[in-house]
Amino acid sequence: xxxxxSYDFMQxxxxxxxxxxxxxxxxxVFLVQRRLSLVGDGMGHVxxxxxxxxxxxxxxxxxxxxxxxxxxxxAIELIRASGRTQGDVALAVIFYGGIAAGVVILSKSAQxxxxxxxxxxxxxxxxxxxxxxWVFAALAVxxxxxxxxxxxxxxxxxxxxxYARAMGMPVLALNLALAVLTAVxxxxxxxxxxxxxxxxxxxxPNAAAQLLGSSFRATMRWAVAIGLLCAVGGVVVSYxxxxxxxxxxxxxxxxxxxxxxxxxxxxTRVRTRRHARAETHAHEHGPECGHPAVPHxxxxxxxxxxxxxxxxxxxxxxxxxxxxxxxxxxxxxxxQP
Amino acid sequence: MxxxxxxxxxxxxxxxxxxxxxxxxxTLDVHAGEVVAILGPNGAGKSTVVKGLLGxxxxxxxxxxLFGTPIDRFRRSGDHARLGYVPQRHxxxxxxxxxxxxxxxxxxxxxxxxxxRPSATDRQVIxxxxxxxxxxxxxxxxxxxxxxxxxxRVLIARALAAQPEVLLMDxxxxxxxxxxxxxxxxxxxxxxxxxxxxxLVTHELDAFVDVVSRVVVLDRGGVTFDGxxxxxxxxxxxxxxxxxxxxxxxxxxxxxxxxxxTAEAGPAGGAT
Numbered sequence: 001x002x003x004x005x006s007y008d009f010m011q012x013x014x015x016x017x018x019x020x021x022x023x024x025x026x027x028x029v030f031l032v033q034r035r036l037s038l039v040g041d042g043m044g045h046v047x048x049x050x051x052x053x054x055x056x057x058x059x060x061x062x063x064x065x066x067x068x069x070x071x072x073x074x075a076i077e078l079i080r081a082s083g084r085t086q087g088d089v090a091l092a093v094i095f096y097g098g099i100a101a102g103v104v105i106l107s108k109s110a111q112x113x114x115x116x117x118x119x120x121x122x123x124x125x126x127x128x129x130x131x132x133x134w135v136f137a138a139l140a141v142x143x144x145x146x147x148x149x150x151x152x153x154x155x156x157x158x159x160x161x162x163y164a165r166a167m168g169m170p171v172l173a174l175n176l177a178l179a180v181l182t183a184v185x186x187x188x189x190x191x192x193x194x195x196x197x198x199x200x201x202x203x204x205p206n207a208a209a210q211l212l213g214s215s216f217r218a219t220m221r222w223a224v225a226i227g228l229l230c231a232v233g234g235v236v237v238s239y240x241x242x243x244x245x246x247x248x249x250x251x252x253x254x255x256x257x258x259x260x261x262x263x264x265x266x267x268t269r270v271r272t273r274r275h276a277r278a279e280t281h282a283h284e285h286g287p288e289c290g291h292p293a294v295p296h297x298x299x300x301x302x303x304x305x306x307x308x309x310x311x312x313x314x315x316x317x318x319x320x321x322x323x324x325x326x327x328x329x330x331x332x333x334x335x336q337p
Numbered sequence: 338m339x340x341x342x343x344x345x346x347x348x349x350x351x352x353x354x355x356x357x358x359x360x361x362x363x364t365l366d367v368h369a370g371e372v373v374a375i376l377g378p379n380g381a382g383k384s385t386v387v388k389g390l391l392g393x394x395x396x397x398x399x400x401x402x403l404f405g406t407p408i409d410r411f412r413r414s415g416d417h418a419r420l421g422y423v424p425q426r427h428x429x430x431x432x433x434x435x436x437x438x439x440x441x442x443x444x445x446x447x448x449x450x451x452x453x454r455p456s457a458t459d460r461q462v463i464x465x466x467x468x469x470x471x472x473x474x475x476x477x478x479x480x481x482x483x484x485x486x487x488x489x490r491v492l493i494a495r496a497l498a499a500q501p502e503v504l505l506m507d508x509x510x511x512x513x514x515x516x517x518x519x520x521x522x523x524x525x526x527x528x529x530x531x532x533x534x535x536x537l538v539t540h541e542l543d544a545f546v547d548v549v550s551r552v553v554v555l556d557r558g559g560v561t562f563d564g565x566x567x568x569x570x571x572x573x574x575x576x577x578x579x580x581x582x583x584x585x586x587x588x589x590x591x592x593x594x595x596x597x598x599t600a601e602a603g604p605a606g607g608a609t
Contacts (some may be wrong), residue, residue, distance in 0.1 A: 168417035
């Protein structure tokens, strides 16, 4: 295992994995919230055309991919914002145009071997160069700082765009910023995850995190933790098992997602069994309802015809002796509000 | 409020989208402390008026002033926090988890700098807004698990978090069951008692009859009644007759004379 860290290429691959694992879920959370889970996929397609042009003209493929992906991001967002009905078709043309042009141009380049193409599409740990790593690190810092600054407003726009506009927020500018950040993330991830699978690392950790966190903030933290785990774990497994790193990372992420889904389903089932819904009544308990309030273990129960109603999500649960011991529920705690 | 300047003032205002006028020649003033209900059938353009005040629909003619400032200048001035908007939405976004206080916090952003983070005051205002709508005990709960009426109250709290001078509410009871309509009306009664100015659009007054001070009826693209709540109640049968024939929805194009004067009828001046 320790030999893993003695190779220069592995050190670079692991560092790149840390950057990707951190950045991809951070950007992805807003894409999921805006229901744009597939947009990163399209940007990856267009980035391939950039890579190919870079290889053919001897420009660094990373920089060429960055230019292509950012241009695509801006075009995609402007087409979406225009709200035209043909917008969907226009996006498809851009996406498939990108990948088709990429494959064709790459075939004309000296480095356009099938092995190289596979590495660009699905990721390879041996391909991270020292010069790439500096670019990736700088871009990752840029993404993290921007997301940190814009996070409250990106959240506001993603959760209710109309309201954000009414409150005078620069909605188009924020959406463009998110699109460009997505493009930058595509490029940071291209070596390790590959252009066809990048989008998965932006989305799948968030899908899993949703099952584990109970707030947006907590979900974001879970997503980054899962992203880091899968990216670094995927690179290690890829080395041991000699598999393409991108595919390995995404398979791991999907495994985490499945584990989280099953775990969540089990927990929900157990909780529902222990969980007695109170009868519905035509008012909501509160300071004005007239039922005595009983502060209890961090929440407030209401005494309703001799039993207790505890607020749970949108309804009330029955709180009684069966749940957690009648001893803690002595009526002397009761107070009239 | 020391000035007698109306908070909202429309003079023959026409609103719509692009070239398409939805509501024509609306003349209406809302003064501080008033609770005005805009009533009218579906398709009468009630929501378009509210959206016009928020810059979400286009002003195609007439004059609109907010706090005495022409609306275009108001929107450029960055004073958006003075308007509180409660949109008509049946559900809050369910694509990512978000707790009630996270949603309410987005309403506070208009009063925060881009580089700052919520101060103690901001957090206090957010907590108090949730308390006002009776959801303090559910601040940390994922909003999608709340009932329709509770979600609507989260949206009211979000608007309150900006500490606005007027609340603009679009169909607050849409998709809310009777029990929750009652709580909603209580919340609005509490706000009205605090002197909060409200302009609400609704197709049924029943839930808010004790809260509103003035009623405006909008139909066929113009104002057809404007008076105090009691005046409205006295003529309700006659006005509602018009209402119950609900579907003049498809834009009739003949011009409707606007029968309205200004808002002297409102019982509450700037009594705060």
